[in-house]
Amino acid sequence: MLERSGWRRGAITVLAAVVAFVGAAAVGGTGASADDARWVVTLGDSAISGEAGRWAGNTNQWSGKVDTGADAYFDNATNTAETTPNCHRSKSAEAHIGEGINSLNLACSGARTYTQTGGDFKPGLDWYDDGAGRQSQVVQLQSFAASNDVDAVVVLVGANNFGFADIVTRCVSNWLTSPSWWKNYCSDDSYVRNRFTSNAVDARTNEVAGAISNVAQAMSSAGYQPSDYTIIVQTYWSPIPRGNQFRYSQNGWTRQSVGGCGVWNRDANWANDTAVVKMNQALTEGAVRSGVPNYVVLDMSRSLDGHRLCEQGVGLLEETGIANYQQAGAADAAEWVSQIRTLTTIFGPYQLQEDLHANYWGQLAMRNCLRQAYNGGAVQGGQCTSTGGVNALGEPNMVLN
16 A cells, blocks of 8 residues: 555554554454554445355254354444444454454445435445434545545445345245246346346446445545555355256245245346346446546456355255364355245344345355455455365455456
8 A cells, every 4th residue: 555644644543543442343453553554444235244144054954053153243342232233244244354454344234325214224325424323334434544544445335226135025926926837037027127227227337436436535535545545346246046057946845945045047047147247237337437546346246156045066054964064164065145034034043134145154255355355455356266165264265366
């Protein structure tokens, strides 16, 4: 990272010492000294907040076999609650790359480019500030960056602008309520199709562009030049394989009752070829439209390949002979995406909002990717894919090309 002016560096050093002493636990501090404390900040939605990070793989047996702990989403200073309810900023979230680099996860499950107020508050990437403690992710970033040395800001947002949760609900509902001899596809429903027209994608792209511009403005207002930091624009991955790569037949009930992946093959192909592609287009084209000069693209579109929900070659713990997630080889054998659950979310411990998100293993895989993209401060872009096995940190091995 290029150093900023001397007065600013001095101010950051003093304030970082205070933050490190009184608040490091609340923001995922790694223990770097105040003199050289550098930070990575993540912004966006559930795909980067750490949603589903509590669960290390899937099982239809005792949930404890894949449970990393009931405090998985607690991120306050005392590890007793969430700082923003239901944001699900898990301890396994990719933000926490370690190696002496501090991390702040401001992303929130359910977030869009704009803040959603009301009872279920979802901070977006706009300028919302109610003056009573509810602030957007961008406002929080500006405040934090003004007194801490931020090297990189990672942005992943837009899926909820497209209506990701509604699309998943419609596709699963269509599978559950139509027979194999008269398939009702979600991909040709106007309710879904209209979200991906040229005009709709163009509108979502402009929304993402505005969000990225807001990030750059926040950093500028905090005293940064573009050369002082890098915006890492991250892309989405496909949570399910193509139709011919499912372990379970689309006929009968096994695909959902066992696998938790009740989607027709044709809709799975559409999800891979259209939905994820268009969402990522909004991100990459949005970065161009924003006009910011200091960004790279971290392509995660294939990061979960080989470990997607119901994909051939991996399985539930009981299908692979793995006793629990702590057993050697668990990461290689496991799915890295949480099942689509229905009745089992009514009484917990599973939660509906965790469905179809990258789980503990998926989060750690992406953390490995982000660490490589951060590259010791010489930030770089590229496409990240799995290579098998785990590293010394217990993360799936990944390669950034």
